[in-house]
Amino acid sequence: xxxxxxxxxxxxxxxxxxxxxxxxxxKEYNVEFLDxxxxxxDAGIFLKPDFDSNQPVNIKIPxxxxxxxxxxxxxxxxxxxxxxxxxxxxVLVYPELCHGCGLCSLVCPVDAITEKDKKIGEIRMGxxxxxxxxxxxxxxxxxxxxxxxxxxxxxxxxxxxxxxDSPPGxxxxxxxxxxxxxxxxxxxxxxxxxxxxxxxxxxxARGIEVPVGVVINRDGIGDANVERYCKExxxxxxxxxxxxxxxxxxxxxxxxxxxxxxxxxxxxxxxxKSIEGLVExxxxxxxxxxxxxxxxxxxxxxxx
Amino acid sequence: MKxxxxxxxxxxxxxxxxxxxxxALAGNxxxxxxxxxxADLHLILDPEIETRxxxxxxxxxxxxxxxxxxxxxxxxxxxxxxxxxxxEVDPFRCEGCGMCAYVCPEDAIEMEDVLSGYLLVSRTIYGxxxxxxxxxxxxTSGLLVTEVKERAQxxxxxxxxxxIIIDGSPGTGCPVIASLSNVDLALIVTEPTLSGLSDLKRVxxxxxxxxxxxxxxxxxYDLNHxxxxxxxxxxxxxxxxxxxxxxxxxxxxxxxxxxxxIVEYLDNDTTDEIENIWEELYRKICPSAVRD
Numbered sequence: 001x002x003x004x005x006x007x008x009x010x011x012x013x014x015x016x017x018x019x020x021x022x023x024x025x026x027k028e029y030n031v032e033f034l035d036x037x038x039x040x041x042d043a044g045i046f047l048k049p050d051f052d053s054n055q056p057v058n059i060k061i062p063x064x065x066x067x068x069x070x071x072x073x074x075x076x077x078x079x080x081x082x083x084x085x086x087x088x089x090x091v092l093v094y095p096e097l098c099h100g101c102g103l104c105s106l107v108c109p110v111d112a113i114t115e116k117d118k119k120i121g122e123i124r125m126g127x128x129x130x131x132x133x134x135x136x137x138x139x140x141x142x143x144x145x146x147x148x149x150x151x152x153x154x155x156x157x158x159x160x161x162x163x164x165d166s167p168p169g170x171x172x173x174x175x176x177x178x179x180x181x182x183x184x185x186x187x188x189x190x191x192x193x194x195x196x197x198x199x200x201x202x203x204x205a206r207g208i209e210v211p212v213g214v215v216i217n218r219d220g221i222g223d224a225n226v227e228r229y230c231k232e233x234x235x236x237x238x239x240x241x242x243x244x245x246x247x248x249x250x251x252x253x254x255x256x257x258x259x260x261x262x263x264x265x266x267x268x269x270x271x272x273k274s275i276e277g278l279v280e281x282x283x284x285x286x287x288x289x290x291x292x293x294x295x296x297x298x299x300x301x302x303x304x
Numbered sequence: 305m306k307x308x309x310x311x312x313x314x315x316x317x318x319x320x321x322x323x324x325x326x327x328a329l330a331g332n333x334x335x336x337x338x339x340x341x342x343a344d345l346h347l348i349l350d351p352e353i354e355t356r357x358x359x360x361x362x363x364x365x366x367x368x369x370x371x372x373x374x375x376x377x378x379x380x381x382x383x384x385x386x387x388x389x390x391x392e393v394d395p396f397r398c399e400g401c402g403m404c405a406y407v408c409p410e411d412a413i414e415m416e417d418v419l420s421g422y423l424l425v426s427r428t429i430y431g432x433x434x435x436x437x438x439x440x441x442x443x444t445s446g447l448l449v450t451e452v453k454e455r456a457q458x459x460x461x462x463x464x465x466x467x468i469i470i471d472g473s474p475g476t477g478c479p480v481i482a483s484l485s486n487v488d489l490a491l492i493v494t495e496p497t498l499s500g501l502s503d504l505k506r507v508x509x510x511x512x513x514x515x516x517x518x519x520x521x522x523x524x525y526d527l528n529h530x531x532x533x534x535x536x537x538x539x540x541x542x543x544x545x546x547x548x549x550x551x552x553x554x555x556x557x558x559x560x561x562x563x564x565x566i567v568e569y570l571d572n573d574t575t576d577e578i579e580n581i582w583e584e585l586y587r588k589i590c591p592s593a594v595r596d
Contacts, residue, residue, distance in 0.1 A: 008342045010474040011316010015499065039475035040313055040506060042499040060383075080363060080402050080415075096481075101383055101401035140509045143446060143478035150385070168315040168474055170440040171341040175396050192560050193320065193344040200342060203440040208396055221557045252497035252528040 002162040003275060004036075004181040004210070008197025010168035012187045013217035013241065016251060018165040019046040020258045021185075024268035026130045030160040033128065036177040037167040038121060038136035038148045045254040049133040051126035057136070057148045058117035059100035064091045068112035075104035075113060096143055121148045125155070132160070145173040153180070161272075170200045175208065182279045184210045185238070185271075191222035195229060202235065211282045213275060218243040236278065239271045305460050306589045307453075307468045307487040309338075311511075313503030315474035317493040318523040321556060322578065323471040324348035324565035327430040329582045333467040335428070336456040337435035338449045338483045340421060341442075345471045348565055351426030351433045359436070359451060361420040361444025363400035365393045371412035378404035378413065396441055420444045423451050425459065432459055446478030453483065466590065474503075476510045488589050490516045491547070495524050496531035501538065508542065518544050519588065521581055525549040547588075548581035550574060 005018040015037070022033045035043040062075070062084060073086040083097035084104050095118055105113035121138040134155050136148040145167065153176070156162045166177035178184055184205040188198040198214070205212045214230055219240040230237050241247065250257045258264035308326075310319045323345060327335045337345040365386070367378075372391060379387045382404055386397035393404075393413075405413040421438040434456040436448045456468050472483045484490060490511045494504040504520070511518045520539050525532050532549065539546050551574055559569035567575045 009316065009344070010312075010342070011314065037475075039477045040499075040503040042314075042502055045498045045502060078402065078406070080400055099384075099399050099401060101399065101403050102381070103401055103403045103406060106381075106403070106406065138477065140476055140506055141481070141513045143481050145475075145477045169341040169445075171438060171445045171479070172441075172443045173477065174341075175441050179396065191557055192347050192563070196344055196347060197342045200440050207441055221554065223561055248527055251499075252495075252531055254498040 001183070001276065001279060002156060002164065002181045003183045003185055004164040004166050004178045005185045005187060006166035006174060006178060006201055006205075007168055007187045008170050008201040009188065009194055012189050012194060013215070014168070014187050015042050015046065015165050016217065016257075017185065017187050017215050018163050019043055020256050020264065021268050021271060022047070022131050022163045023256055023258055024265045025161055025272055031130075032132040032134065032156065032160045032162050034152050034156065034162060034164045035135040036149045036152055036164050036173070038138045038145045038152070038173070039167060041135045041137055043165050044133070044135055046256045047128035047131065047133060049126040049128035049135070051124045054122050054124045055151075056119045057121045057123060057151045058119050059098070059147055060102060060115040061095050061098050061100065061118045062093055062104050062113045063116050064093065065112045065114070068110050070110055070112070072109065074107050074109060078103050078107045099144070100147075120144065123148065123152055123155070146176050149173055149176040170204045174204065178205060178210050179208055181210050183275050184212045185215060185275065186212055187215045187217055188226055189218045189221065190216055190224070190226045192225070194222070195226045198226060199229070202233065211278060213238045213278060215239045215241065215271070217241045236274070238274045239267060305457070305466055305468065307470060308489050308491060308585060308589055309470045309472050309483055309487040310491045310493060311472035311480055311483070311507055312474055312493045313476065313507030314494065314500050317495045317500065318550070319493050320344045320348070320471050321560070321566065322493060322521070322523075323469060325567045325578045326469050326582055328565045328567050329579065330467060330469060330586070332465050333431055333469055334456050334460045334463070334465050335430060335433045336452055336468055336470045337433070338452050338470050338479065339473040340436035340445050340448045340452065340479060341438040341473070343435055343437055346435060348560065348563060349428045349430060349433060350563060351424070351428045351435070353424055353426045355425045357423045358419055359421050359423050359448055360417040361447040362418050363402065363415040364395055364398050364418045365400070365404050365413050366416050367391070367393055368412045368414070371410045373410055375409060377407045377409065381407050399443065418442065421448050423448070423455060425455065431465070432463065434459060446482040449479045449482035450485075453485070476506055480507070480510065481514070484511060484514050484516050487516055489585065490518050491585065492518055492520050493523055494520060494535060496522055496528040496535060498531070501531065501535055504535065505538070508544065519585065520544055520546045522546060522549045524552040526551045547584045548577055550577050550581075
């Protein structure tokens with residue numbers, strides 16, 4: 001089973017929930033953990049993995065041969081990202097804009113364009129106390145996180161419980177982290193910012209048909225509007241973590257709080273059992289032709 | 305005209321909370337929200353929207369099933385796994401490169417403009433505001449951020465405002481890179497935690513790669529004094545000033561629920577510190593300017 005822990009708002013506690021969840025399950029299950037927040041990977045601070053290998057992640061960038069190029073400009077016309085420009089007898093490639101789609105080299109009528117690998121980051125692999133651990137790392141200055149997340153996800157195996165720690169927000173790296181997961185565990189805080197961004201995350205998850213459940217973190221700091229929203233939308237609230245100074249201090253020192261505070265290992269274990277139940281229910285419903293996932297109106301459409 | 309960007313690396317450190325206070329304290333400015341995929345500043349500044357323009361940052365492949373002969377060339381050539389074995393386009397994965405449309409022998413694929421989001425210009429009691437909203441799940445957040453920044457600059461010139469205050473996004477990817485371009489100061493808001501320090505290092509490296517002058521604020525500093533020292537030592541080693549340390553204050557959430565910035569809602573050590581930070585930042589960005 002694949003569970004992605006996500007949130008629209010940053011700092012709500014995704015990594016806290018994801019790491020504690022993985023730790024709670026490792027005695028009973030084969031668990032793998034993927035840190036998909038490749039711009040700011042932090043899960044390793046808590047799980048403290050021993051790395052045993054790494055793998056570069058590359059995208060293909062065009063290289064134009066000056067001898068062959070006729071400066072016809074077809075590559076520039078074809079490129080949707082303005083990553084290759086032709087002017088006079090010059091062709092310039094802008095690697096930071098290039099998505100590595102390969103279209104320019106295909107359209108070139110004289111085969112002047114070859115592709116070379118550009119490293120944009122890497123994946124590190126290891127073990128963290130029995131958990132198979134994978135972390136992605138985007139080179140600082142590289143704009144695109146998504147290709148690294150895609151490579152990370154190729155490491156998942158369906159016979160383990162995969163916990164994916166997603167980046168914050170609702171843009172393409174988050175989509176990639178959620179895509180194909182069995183469950184989206186959305187972590188929020190009971191505040192206006194938390195609620196606003198939770199609604200966006202719910203829209204995203206529903207748009208790609210991933211069932212959702214919520215964890216309310218720092219419960220008690222704000223108001224009851226997140227709970228009200230979840231009830232109105234039939235979104236299960238699967239766990240509440242109170243606003244607690246000790247939990248915050250442990251976090252600040254890189255210590256997963258279930259290691260130190262009694263009762264939390266069981267609560268996170270039960271969180272998983274609840275998710276398992278919801279996923280099973282969703283599977284049964286889909287097989288019968290329906291779906292429990294209520295669709296919101298703001299799903300992705302292509303017409304402006 | 306100067307630009308102050310507030311970023312963090314780590315999410316949830318208090319960027320938007322701080323920007324809303326700066327908006328209340330600063331005169332002669334435009335405010336801008338470049339956290340386009342999870343924009344929250346409007347929840348405090350309560351903008352009255354004047355214009356809402358559609359923004360299209362990308363295209364998407366749309367297949368005509370009647371023309372499709374299932375030859376599979378689109379599937380073979382797509383590098384983004386956006387076309388599946390049934391030769392259906394997954395709009396969430398499609399990057400709009402046009403490869404599939406190019407290779408299709410039946411012209412069964414058209415590239416259509418996607419509504420990526422909106423560019424908004426608004427009025428608030430703190431002055432004009434330029435903001436963006438990316439539709440959930442869309443790409444091109446970096447391009448929308450660039451549009452928001454350019455519009456804010458145009459507006460600042462028209463209205464002869466000396467400063468643009470920009471609420472940025474977490475991370476180090478394309479929306480943050482787009483927001484950094486041409487700013488005069490990048491204020492990095494961090495927290496005294498191992499994650500906060502780790503993420504601070506990365507976003508600081510990013511700012512310095514782009515040769516943008518940085519400064520640091522440590523929020524919720526009383527959570528962990530050891531970590532505060534580590535951050536201060538690190539900052540000193542990098543020659544980056546720590547312009548303030550804000551205490552954890554539960555009333556911050558109360559202010560948010562009331563829809564007010566902290567400096568309007570409270571008058572205590574927290575607000576004193578924020579006011580000091582603002583004075584310091586203003587001195588750095590506009591050293592010779594006459595104050596409002």
